[in-house]
Amino acid sequence: MVLKLMSLLVVLINFAECSxxxxxxVTFPEPGVLQVYENKxxxxxxxxxxxxxxxxxxxxxxKDDTIAVLKGNTSTPVETWSTQGQKNLSLxxxxxxxxxxxxxxxxxxxxxxxxxxxxxxxLPTNSIIEVLREPNPLYTVFLIVLSVVxxxxxxxxxxxxxxxxxxxxxxxxxxPIVGFACQYIGMPLIAFAFTQILNLPDALALGLFVGGCxxxxxxxxxxxxxxxxxxxxSMCMTFISTxxxxxMMPLWLFTLGMMFTSTVTIPYGNxxxxxxxxxxxxxxxxxxxxxxxxxxxxxxxxxRPIAAITVLVVIFLGIYNNLYVFVxxxxxxxxxxxxxxxxxxxxVLSCAASFGACLPWYRVKTIMCETAIQNTGIAIVLLGFSxxxxxxxxxxxxxxxxxxxxxPPLVIILIIRTIYLRCCKKNQDKAKDSKENENEKxxxxxxxxxxxxxxxxxxxxxxxxxxxxxxxxxxx
Numbered sequence: 301m302v303l304k305l306m307s308l309l310v311v312l313i314n315f316a317e318c319s320x321x322x323x324x325x326v327t328f329p330e331p332g333v334l335q336v337y338e339n340k341x342x343x344x345x346x347x348x349x350x351x352x353x354x355x356x357x358x359x360x361x362x363k364d365d366t367i368a369v370l371k372g373n374t375s376t377p378v379e380t381w382s383t384q385g386q387k388n389l390s391l392x393x394x395x396x397x398x399x400x401x402x403x404x405x406x407x408x409x410x411x412x413x414x415x416x417x418x419x420x421x422x423l424p425t426n427s428i429i430e431v432l433r434e435p436n437p438l439y440t441v442f443l444i445v446l447s448v449v450x451x452x453x454x455x456x457x458x459x460x461x462x463x464x465x466x467x468x469x470x471x472x473x474x475x476p477i478v479g480f481a482c483q484y485i486g487m488p489l490i491a492f493a494f495t496q497i498l499n500l501p502d503a504l505a506l507g508l509f510v511g512g513c514x515x516x517x518x519x520x521x522x523x524x525x526x527x528x529x530x531x532x533x534s535m536c537m538t539f540i541s542t543x544x545x546x547x548m549m550p551l552w553l554f555t556l557g558m559m560f561t562s563t564v565t566i567p568y569g570n571x572x573x574x575x576x577x578x579x580x581x582x583x584x585x586x587x588x589x590x591x592x593x594x595x596x597x598x599x600x601x602x603x604r605p606i607a608a609i610t611v612l613v614v615i616f617l618g619i620y621n622n623l624y625v626f627v628x629x630x631x632x633x634x635x636x637x638x639x640x641x642x643x644x645x646x647x648v649l650s651c652a653a654s655f656g657a658c659l660p661w662y663r664v665k666t667i668m669c670e671t672a673i674q675n676t677g678i679a680i681v682l683l684g685f686s687x688x689x690x691x692x693x694x695x696x697x698x699x700x701x702x703x704x705x706x707x708p709p710l711v712i713i714l715i716i717r718t719i720y721l722r723c724c725k726k727n728q729d730k731a732k733d734s735k736e737n738e739n740e741k742x743x744x745x746x747x748x749x750x751x752x753x754x755x756x757x758x759x760x761x762x763x764x765x766x767x768x769x770x771x772x773x774x775x776x
Contacts, residue, residue, distance in 0.1 A: 324348065324349070324350050324358075324407055325348070325349040325350070326346060326347070326348050326349075326358070326405045326425055327346070327347045327349070327425070327426065328344060328345070328346055328347075328403070328425060328426055328427035332426035332427050332428060333427075333428045333429075333430060334393060334427065334428070334429050334430070335430045335431075335432055336368065336393055336394070336395040336429065336430070336431055336432070337395055337431070337432050337433070337434045338395045338396065338397060338398065338431060338432070338433060338434060339394075339395060339396075340394070340395055340434075341371070341392055341393065341394045341395075342392075342393050342395075343390055343391070343392055343393070344390070344391050344392075344393055344403075344427065345388060345389070345390055345391075346360070346388070346389040346390070346391060347386055347387070347388055348386060348387040348388075348389065349386045349387075350386070357407070357408040358405060358406070358407055358408075359405075359406045359408070360391055360403055360404070360405055360406075361403070361404050361406070362393075362401050362402075362403060362404070362429060363401045363402045363403070363404050364399065364401040365396070366396060366397060366399075366631065367395075367396055367397055367398075367399040367400070367401040367429070367431050368393055368394060368395050368396055368401055368429045368431050369393075369394050369396060370391050370392065370393055370394075370403070371391075371392040371393075371394055391403075393429055395429075395431035395432075396431065397431060397624075397627070397631075398431055398432065398433055398624055398628075398690055398693055398694065399430075399431055399690065399694065400428060400429070400430050400431070400501070400503070400690060400694075401428070401429050401431075402425070402427060402428050402429065403425055403427040403428075403429065404422060404425075405422065405425050406421070406422055407421045407422075408421075430689075430690050431690065432689045432690050432693075433624065433689070433690070433693060436621065438617060438620065438621055439621045439684075441617060442617040442618060442621045442622075443680075443681060443684045443685060445617060446618070446677055446680060446681055447681050449677070450675070450677050450678060450681065451581040452581070452606060454542065454579065454581045454582040454585070455581035455582060455584060455585040456585065456600065457521075457535070457538065457539075457542075457582060457585065458581065458582040458583065458584065458585020458586040458587075458588070458589065459585040459586075459588060459589050459596045459599055459600045460535070460589075460600060461535055461539055461585070461586060461589065462532075462535075462589075463586070463590070465532045465535070465536065466535075466536045466539060468532075469532060469533060469536045470536075474657055474659065475530075475533055475537075475654075475657075475659055475663050475666075475667065476533070476536060476537060476540060478650075478653050478654055478657045478659070478667060479533075479537045479540075479541075479650070479666075479667045479670050479671065480537070480540060480541065480544070481653065482646070482649055482650040482653055482667065482671040483515070483516065483537075483541050483670065483671050484513075484541070484544060484548045486646065486649045486650070486653070486671070487512045487513070487642070487646050487671060487672075487674070488509070488512050488513045488552045488556065490512060490642055490645050490646060490649065491508050491509045491511065491512025491513070491642050492509055492512070492556050492559075494508065494638050494641050494642055494645075495508050495509055495560075495638070498634045498637070498638050499634075500634060500635075500638060500698075501694070502560045502561070503560075503687075503690070503691040503694035503695045504635060504638075504694055504695065504697060504698050505559075505560050505698075506557065506560040506683075506691075506695050507679070507683060507694065507695030507696060507697060507698035507699050508638055508639070508642060508698035508699075508702075509552070509556065509557060509560065510549075510553070510557075510679045510682065510683060510695070510699065511639075511642065511674065511676050511679045511698055511699040511702045512642050512674070513545075513548065513549045513552045513553070513679075514545070514549070514674040514675050514676055514678050514679050515538070515541035515542045515544070515545040515674065515675050515678070516534075516537060516538045516541045516542070516669075516670040516671070516673065516674060516675065517538075517673050517674055517675035517676070517677070519673055519707075520534060520538060520669045520670045520673040521534045521535055521538060523669045523673060523710060524665065524666045524669045524670070526714055527665050527669070527713075527714065527717070528662060528665070529662055529663070529665040529666035529669060530662055530663050530666045531666075533663060533666045533667075534666050534669065534670055537666070537667070537670040538670065539582075541670070542579060542582060542675075543579070543582075545575060545579070545678075546575055546576060546579060549575055550572050550575070575678070575682065618700075622696075622700060624693070625696075625697050625700050625701070628697055629701070635697055635698065635701055636701050636705070638698060638701065639698055639700075639701025639702045639704070639705055640701070640702075640705040642702060643672040643673070643674070643702055643705065643706050644672070644705075644709075646668075646671045646672035647668050647671070647672045649671070650664075650667050650668045650670075650671035650672065651664060651667075651668050653667075654667045654668070672706065673706055674702065676699045676700070676702050676703040677703070679696075679699035680696050680699045680700065680703075683695040683696050683699065684696055
């Protein structure tokens, strides 16, 4: 009985404390989002309201102090006030690194609990801190040059595409169908699954998802060639996926993409316009190839050096303007791992699907390259131009991660494969030379044998002739 009374007393005390604390209301000014640049400071005002006269102890702090910190009077006892009074405080926010965090408001019942950081009540607040990188004109230049590079590559692809080859491939459409299913059903679902498994923040999850929805990239054609795949099928699949991206990317963004809009606003109209703008050069290249083949031949020769120069510029500007990406990789392992898991899972999925469709190995390799090697440059341009900051910088992190992790393993595979083939070819050449030598020796032996036989036959004939002549003389 005594224990029950003591338990009831504890419950009543806790209820009284919660009731007391619940009468405190802390609000931040609308819209509740404070933007500050890295290594810069800004002031935010807080209003504390209470329905009763009391002394309370409040502590303000950033939820993630690697993004921002609060300076000044962040831990303070609030003076007593009369009924229905209010207090206004000012806090100084310092941006540390790119990202988004919230302000935690913790309420303590008395000074002892406050000083020992004991039992407390976390009050809901509507304040978000967004830390932005300082505006850099070179970043805009980087996005513009990257857009130009993508346009040139797509235009050059249109110039080189042979529609007759595409028609021939479509006569047996199993490979393109498997590739399309892996590209626009498998990859978006894989990307979405890993955003949920890794529990990525909305902006980064959106970046990974958009990267998974991108069409096959131009480098997939190169890798198909280097790995002895079907280059014609590769170009056909790139044409199909690039054309289909006009409808498939918005489709996925309007469906599963809605899952990432709790803190991120997706400008669907801007994204659709950007997709169409990036693909127009490809259709222009196809028209030029069809109606002015001589001009197409000249332009094809001119596109290659221009593309090479612009790619070098993009690499330089990209590294210079996106060094923050490597800091984020070091800060949270999920970003780089997520960027790696999506394409590598795509390799496995497309390989299994291609073998399931009973396709030959050289076409399996092609579909694997087309599925997993995506044109993440499109994602970077779309997100960089369409989203507000800091979402644009955060979302592009995942697209950059996908573009960085795919080439190294492929280069290693190519080197091992090249060494293996050369060694095998060398051994095969040696075996072939040895066999040829044996055959030559055998032929020479046969020739000598035939020569000896002929000589023996001649000798026999000679001997027979001599014997015949002697016999004739004796007979005479």
